[in-house]
Amino acid sequence: MILVVAQSLSKTYATDSVEVKAVQGVSFEITAGSFLSFVGPSGSGKTTLLNLIGCLDKPTSGSLTVAGVDVARLDRAQAAAFRGENIGFVFQSFNLMPVLTAFENIEYPLVMVQNKLPGERRTRVLELLQAVGMSDQKNKFPDQLSGGQKQRIAIARALVTQPKLVLADEPTANLDHETAYTIIRLMKKMRNDLNTTFIFSTHDTRIIGEAEIICTLEDGKLVRCEEAHG
């Protein structure tokens, strides 16, 4: 089943004097359950592409369908609702709410976005805490956790709404190599367990090999998409 379809997708940022073509005529399809990485140097358009797929930004031209919805046509509120139901995000800087505990951070989207009942929330959060190996840290606040632990919580938060797709923009950029590797393996494990599609961007050559499909971007153009070997 195809989850994401992009056709001639372009995004141009215009400032007063300069026009930046961040993504230029990109077309691709992503199958549900993929573990895909966009790779490329800084400024190649990885983040822009993830933002477009994540309905955080709108394409300048071309079409983009996510889970069967033409996301370019969604207004602010519709896009927020769509993200809340279908997409999970993992950020480079973890972006956990500092005033909430690990448990509450994971629970947040269920409370504020999906309005789930307390019993269901608790069950789901505890399952994910177990899955990411953070059960014993559930009452700690983000500033009491290490970078790797924060990212585990962020992954759990991204998955708690049972999204079709998780987008991770440079999820290992702020982590040491060993932790980065662990996080990518964790993401893959979660994909295997939950069959959620994971798309992440990275320019870290050490972890690129963990992706099953690698799409290379250069100057906003998709150069190739290939299945990784090994």
Added chain:
Amino acid sequence: MGNLFKIALRNLRRYKRRTALTISLIAFGVIFVLVFVSITGSFKQLMITQITDSYLGDLQIHRRGYVASIENLPLNLNLTPAQVSVIEKGLDNIQEVEARSERIKFGALFSTFAETTNIRINGVYPEKEFATCPRMASRIIQGEKGIGALQKGKILVPELLARGFKTKIGDTVVVVATNKDGSVNGKTFVVSGILESATGPGGRDGYIHFEDAVEILRLQGKEVSEIAVRVKSLGRVGEVAQNIRARLDGEGQKQEQSGFEIHTWSQLSPFANIANMIDVMTFFIKLMLIAIVLISILNVMIMAVYERVREIGTIAAIGTSPRKILSLFLVEGFSLGVTGAVVGVLLALGIIAVLNLLKLSFTFGQSAGLILAPTIAPLDVLTASVMVIVVSLLASAQPAYKASRMEPIDALRHV
């Protein structure tokens, strides 16, 4: 909603000093308003009751045109016996009326046989006058304190006059007056008491028995200059005046009498202007409170939004609706306002209690040793609290709206 409050309160706790400062400012404003309202309110109430209970009554009924000429105490504008009868019947049927006192007021010459001066005299029935103006007895600083001081043939002399003429209790004095036909008559009186001056017109009058006044002025029947009325609740004096007016106007027309005029204490006493000024000052103090709350909350919420742009971007990105983001910040402002109001109200009530324990005294005009007893009505507390909370919400609205309108992509890029 509970979760919104939990997150809002934790966010407020995150910036402890700023939150404490903002709450302190709001609380200070609330304290200032409530203590000011309680002190000025009690001062106002004290002064009003001093005036109404000492000599004025809560309201007065005159023949139409009398008050315009009240400085001259015109005998030809006295209420006629027929009018008095109508008024008395009318008042008897009004439940809110507690007491009434018919008065004959006139200007006279006061002589100690050695010296003579002008005096304003009130001829009253002592029982009725003391019931209508219950502080009358406490104004008698020398001599008989009760209604015995105003038996026939006795006079209560105002303090200043007594001092100037060195008049003592038991002295014989003469009161000479011109009646409305132009003839002059006099009567001797025994000084039964010295009357403390009171602030306002009528506060330096002498008092004699009603029938002595009738005799001096050679009045035919029960003519009176005014009927002072005490109502059961001073707060409802305007309403009672309306009620009396409606009743008497009807009666007066039926009997083909000229009209009556009814004035409440505030229309008769210049202190009403001071009371109005106090109300205006209170209004401006409340405006200051609004400004304090508005600026404090606006400042803290603008800072909160500015400092948490990435956080806003994150919650927006994971699907939090703009409406919920708006609510989140509104709840923060609301919580600040509620906490500030609660702290302010509690401290203000404490301060008011302490002021009552201290029993502060003050002097106003001719009245000395007045004890300040500040009280605050539940409605004033409620008004100040609601005002703070509403202004808190209004002040939070703009920053909250700004947060809710942020594009997640821009907010996430924010450094």
